[in-house]
Amino acid sequence: MLNRIWTFFFLGGCVAAIGRTLAGHSDVWRAMVGASFDSAKTGFEIALGLTGIMCLWLGIMRIGERGGAVEFLARAFGPLGRRLFPGIPAGHPAHGSIVMNMAANMLGLDNAATPLGLKAMGQLQELNPEKERASNDQILFLVINASSVTIVPTTIMTFRAQLGAKDPTDVFIPILVATFCSTMAGLIATGLIQRLRLWDKVVLAYLGGMTAIVAGLVTYFAHLDQAALETQSSLLANVLIFGMIMAFIVAGLRKRVDLFDAFVEGGKEGFHTAIGIVPYLVAMLVGIGVFRASGALDIILGGVRSGVHALGGDTQWVEGLPTMLMKPLSGSGARGMMIETMKTSGADSFAGRLACTIQGSTETTFYVLAVYFGSVGIRKTRHAVTCGLIADLAGFIGAIGMAYLFWG
Numbered sequence: 001m002l003n004r005i006w007t008f009f010f011l012g013g014c015v016a017a018i019g020r021t022l023a024g025h026s027d028v029w030r031a032m033v034g035a036s037f038d039s040a041k042t043g044f045e046i047a048l049g050l051t052g053i054m055c056l057w058l059g060i061m062r063i064g065e066r067g068g069a070v071e072f073l074a075r076a077f078g079p080l081g082r083r084l085f086p087g088i089p090a091g092h093p094a095h096g097s098i099v100m101n102m103a104a105n106m107l108g109l110d111n112a113a114t115p116l117g118l119k120a121m122g123q124l125q126e127l128n129p130e131k132e133r134a135s136n137d138q139i140l141f142l143v144i145n146a147s148s149v150t151i152v153p154t155t156i157m158t159f160r161a162q163l164g165a166k167d168p169t170d171v172f173i174p175i176l177v178a179t180f181c182s183t184m185a186g187l188i189a190t191g192l193i194q195r196l197r198l199w200d201k202v203v204l205a206y207l208g209g210m211t212a213i214v215a216g217l218v219t220y221f222a223h224l225d226q227a228a229l230e231t232q233s234s235l236l237a238n239v240l241i242f243g244m245i246m247a248f249i250v251a252g253l254r255k256r257v258d259l260f261d262a263f264v265e266g267g268k269e270g271f272h273t274a275i276g277i278v279p280y281l282v283a284m285l286v287g288i289g290v291f292r293a294s295g296a297l298d299i300i301l302g303g304v305r306s307g308v309h310a311l312g313g314d315t316q317w318v319e320g321l322p323t324m325l326m327k328p329l330s331g332s333g334a335r336g337m338m339i340e341t342m343k344t345s346g347a348d349s350f351a352g353r354l355a356c357t358i359q360g361s362t363e364t365t366f367y368v369l370a371v372y373f374g375s376v377g378i379r380k381t382r383h384a385v386t387c388g389l390i391a392d393l394a395g396f397i398g399a400i401g402m403a404y405l406f407w408g
Contacts, residue, residue, distance in 0.1 A: 009287035016296035039289030043282035054270035062266025067251030073103030094123035172237035174402035175360035181398030186391030284336035319351030361395030
């Protein structure tokens with residue numbers, strides 16, 4: 001998938017450049033060469049700058065992991081998980097793996113979440129009577145993973161800090177609301193198709209409680225003027241994030257975790273993660289830079305912008321469209337689009353913040369489907385793709401709505 005996307009950017013840029021050359025714009029090739037070198041430099045500088053912040057966050061996350069944060073969330077959401085996956089027998093280890101995977105995803109522990117997810121999918125496959133056809137429980141588990149239940153968007157805040165955002169955490173609340181919209185839409189769509197008992201009192205208590213909290217946040221912030229909204233949302237985001245850090249440290253102390261050793265171990269992982277993305281980030285940013293410098297991206301966005309304007313709609317959200325279209329297909333591609341948007345428009349611009357919110361609202365649906373179902377040999381995915389894309393659409397709409405509420 002990445003190869004096709006990267007090739008599309010380069011070939012699309014070349015085709016657009018040929019067209020512009022025939023139209024008399026001979027400087028387009030110089031712009032494309034310049035964009036290639038600039039994008040390569042930007043990609044390396046961003047990845048290099050990520051190392052310190054990634055060491056910090058993954059160090060803190062490792063303390064939380066050892067302190068029992070994942071186990072706490074697993075216990076807290078256990079009753080909900082048992083009702084959403086009725087095909088799993090009581091006491092089966094798949095219940096624990098599923099909830100642990102969801103808890104790790106909530107905390108942004110991707111390296112821990114993926115192995116747990118693959119383990120859970122394998123355990124669900126053991127219960128699946130038709131080995132090449134996805135079961136209801138497997139589909140719901142995949143949709144929840146694809147809808148990106150994330151409490152702490154660590155990587156996005158890190159990129160924002162690296163690209164000069166005044167307050168890198170100002171997207172925290174919008175992303176929280178957008179990812180909630182995505183998860184709820186995916187869960188309800190899948191539940192309706194699979195005829196789950198979503199009206200069960202325990203399910204309603206969990207989902208209703210979470211909905212009330214999110215609705216309360218949106219209602220409160222909607223009544224504030226722009227200055228108060230930015231000030232108070234920033235304060236709330238920073239208090240919540242630092243409160244979580246303190247909770248992790250306290251939990252680590254209670255379990256007598258060697259805090260320094262745990263932090264260093266997580267920091268080493270963060271360092272290797274940041275360095276490891278250098279070639280991928282450089283390659284994707286160069287491809288996108290060429291595509292933009294050729295004028296191809298401007299042509300596409302201009303056409304969409306004209307159509308939206310003709311219908312009487314506001315066109316600010318169109319700048320987030322490249323990230324939105326890329327997200328279900330490629331995580332690296334969407335990340336590149338987000339960075340390109342922030343680099344071009346500014347990290348604190350409406351477009352830059354919207355791209356970040358879109359990036360945090362969902363996961364890479366087709367990648368998740370390929371990895372999770374491919375790991376157990378499932379070929380018939382049934383309604384998994386449809387429900388995953390419904391979750392994506394809800395997340396994108398939620399992201400646009402939050403962007404207009406907070407920065408529009």
